Amino acid sequence: MDAGAPRASRFVRASADAPCAIRVSFEFFPPKTAEMEQALWEAIARLAPLSPNFVSVTYGAGGSTRERTHATVERILAETMLTPAAHLTCVAAARAEIDAVIAAYAQAGVRHIVALRGDPPGGAGERYTPHPGGYRNAADLVAGIKRCGEQCGGLEVSVAAYPEKHPDSPSIAADIDMLKAKVDAGARRAITQFFFDNNLYFRYLDRVRARGIDIPIVPGILPVQNFKATRNFAARCGASVPAWLAERFEHLDDDAATRKLIAAAVAAEQVLDLVDRGVRDFHFYTMNRADLVYAICHLLGLRPHQDQISVRDEALGALPLPGGERVGVRGLGR
Ligand SMILES: Cc1cc2nc3c(=O)[nH]c(=O)nc-3n(C[C@H](O)[C@H](O)[C@H](O)COP(=O)(O)OP(=O)(O)OC[C@H]3O[C@@H](n4cnc5c(N)ncnc54)[C@H](O)[C@@H]3O)c2cc1C
Numbered sequence: 001m002d003a004g005a006p007r008a009s010r011f012v013r014a015s016a017d018a019p020c021a022i023r024v025s026f027e028f029f030p031p032k033t034a035e036m037e038q039a040l041w042e043a044i045a046r047l048a049p050l051s052p053n054f055v056s057v058t059y060g061a062g063g064s065t066r067e068r069t070h071a072t073v074e075r076i077l078a079e080t081m082l083t084p085a086a087h088l089t090c091v092a093a094a095r096a097e098i099d100a101v102i103a104a105y106a107q108a109g110v111r112h113i114v115a116l117r118g119d120p121p122g123g124a125g126e127r128y129t130p131h132p133g134g135y136r137n138a139a140d141l142v143a144g145i146k147r148c149g150e151q152c153g154g155l156e157v158s159v160a161a162y163p164e165k166h167p168d169s170p171s172i173a174a175d176i177d178m179l180k181a182k183v184d185a186g187a188r189r190a191i192t193q194f195f196f197d198n199n200l201y202f203r204y205l206d207r208v209r210a211r212g213i214d215i216p217i218v219p220g221i222l223p224v225q226n227f228k229a230t231r232n233f234a235a236r237c238g239a240s241v242p243a244w245l246a247e248r249f250e251h252l253d254d255d256a257a258t259r260k261l262i263a264a265a266v267a268a269e270q271v272l273d274l275v276d277r278g279v280r281d282f283h284f285y286t287m288n289r290a291d292l293v294y295a296i297c298h299l300l301g302l303r304p305h306q307d308q309i310s311v312r313d314e315a316l317g318a319l320p321l322p323g324g325e326r327v328g329v330r331g332l333g334r
Contacts, residue, residue, distance in 0.1 A: 008278075013301030029065075070101075271299070
């Protein structure tokens with residue numbers, strides 16, 4: 001970037017009335033306990049007024065959260081104005097079982113599915129063997145979802161993409177061939193695995209475009225809520241953690257307040273650089289926590305929208321929003 005040129009990230013929202021140029025989506029995971037359920041809905045209540053493009057709900061390893069994912073997506077549909085996207089994997093299920101899950105989503109009013117192969121039941125790193133009567137990989141699943149969607153007027157499908165290549169993939173070229181197969185099967189958006197070095201994303205984007213793939217490749221942003229957990233998770237899914245990032249969290253094990261400030265600064269630096277280099281869509285891995293994501297979205301020019309806030313009655317389960325205001329998302333807590 002020309003050092004003298006104005007930074008695009010300073011102008012994402014030119015005035016209070018101008019619409020924000022940035023679009024975001026938020027990823028949540030289905031809660032296991034009542035306490036986690038409460039945390040999830042606090043996060044949704046805080047983030048919903050930012051009018052995300054969609055919110056997605058993950059599908060547990062081995063299909064372990066099938067019911068909980070469905071229940072969470074249904075509750076989002078019933079109690080908020082958000083557009084949910086349900087994650088779905090091929091793991092440990094026959095085609096007919098997966099088709100039944102897709103049909104149940106369609107029946108409930110879901111129109112967007114994030115199609116994934118999933119990891120082997122023993123975890124990432126083990127050899128993946130498709131279910132004998134199941135979908136072989138994500139491209140096969142995309143085709144199945146598109147077929148099932150014909151009954152309900154169509155289903156939008158997003159898929160995963162890997163700027164540092166998927167660990168199972170022999171090469172980045174083979175990995176991009178797989179992305180091409182997913183697009184050819186009907187995927188209309190790819191969401192990337194998280195990364196911390198933006199150059200990796202742009203190098204990947206160049207290769208994807210050179211392969212003739214023109215769908216949006218939305219960067220997946222992981223605010224570092226917990227550095228050690230992030231490093232372990234990154235090692236399992238083939239994402240690199242640069243030395244500079246480790247250094248930023250050094251000597252802060254007993255200092256949660258500073259860790260949080262550093263996490264916000266790291267994520268802000270990353271997303272503002274992406275904006276300066278032309279990115280306008282972001283997918284946030286929220287880990288069911290709103291505060292860092294809310295702050296980053298605020299930096300990106302997003303402000304709460306009144307039409308996402310329809311209940312202002314504490315008795316109806318209003319939850320605290322940043323700034324001490326208490327609002328409820330439609331019907332929350334009914
Ligand atoms: C945005 C996002 C959301 C996710 N959500 C979930 C979720 O909700 N639940 C969940 O369980 N997991 C989730 N994952 C993780 C994902 O399931 C794993 O990364 C999985 O291992 C691959 O799934 P995929 O859809 O990318 O697979 P695919 O696109 O089918 O394959 C990924 C890559 O692996 C290579 N590959 C696949 N099979 C083989 C093979 N047999 N031999 C050689 N190479 C092979 C291909 O080159 C391909 O590029 C998510 C990942 C991302 C990035």
